[in-house]
Amino acid sequence: MPALEDSSRYWSVAKNLEHLVIVHDKIKKGILALSSGVVPSNKADTASVKPKGGKDGLQQLAEFNAFNASLRAAIDSVRDTALASKLKYAHPWFGPFTALQWQWLFGAHTHIHYRQIKEIVKGLR
Numbered sequence: 001m002p003a004l005e006d007s008s009r010y011w012s013v014a015k016n017l018e019h020l021v022i023v024h025d026k027i028k029k030g031i032l033a034l035s036s037g038v039v040p041s042n043k044a045d046t047a048s049v050k051p052k053g054g055k056d057g058l059q060q061l062a063e064f065n066a067f068n069a070s071l072r073a074a075i076d077s078v079r080d081t082a083l084a085s086k087l088k089y090a091h092p093w094f095g096p097f098t099a100l101q102w103q104w105l106f107g108a109h110t111h112i113h114y115r116q117i118k119e120i121v122k123g124l125r
Helices: 013-035 057-076 099-124
Strands: 090-091 096-097
Touching: 013 057, 013 090, 013 099, 057 099, 090 099, 096 099
Parallel strands: none
Antiparallel strands: 090 096
């Protein structure tokens, strides 16, 4: 599948869900910081968002669903004017992003792994 690193091509559904929680939590924190006028001091790093595994699929799905509820509440709490901030924080592949661009990345990133999960499930039948 395009847009996947080689190291993530053969992840399970549970590992995909774990990865989405890890990445989206980091993005959420970055958006909230940028929207508050603060550029995060750490460097975004793809190696730090790899899933560790070890959880069964239903447990990981429950964590994913719980996280998404908190994610939506956090992002909804940020005013549109704050999302228009010109401050930027660098994505490791794409370069500097504003808070609004990081918010856009939620959807694009989720879609990539949604397609990957659909292919995994199709292979289980």
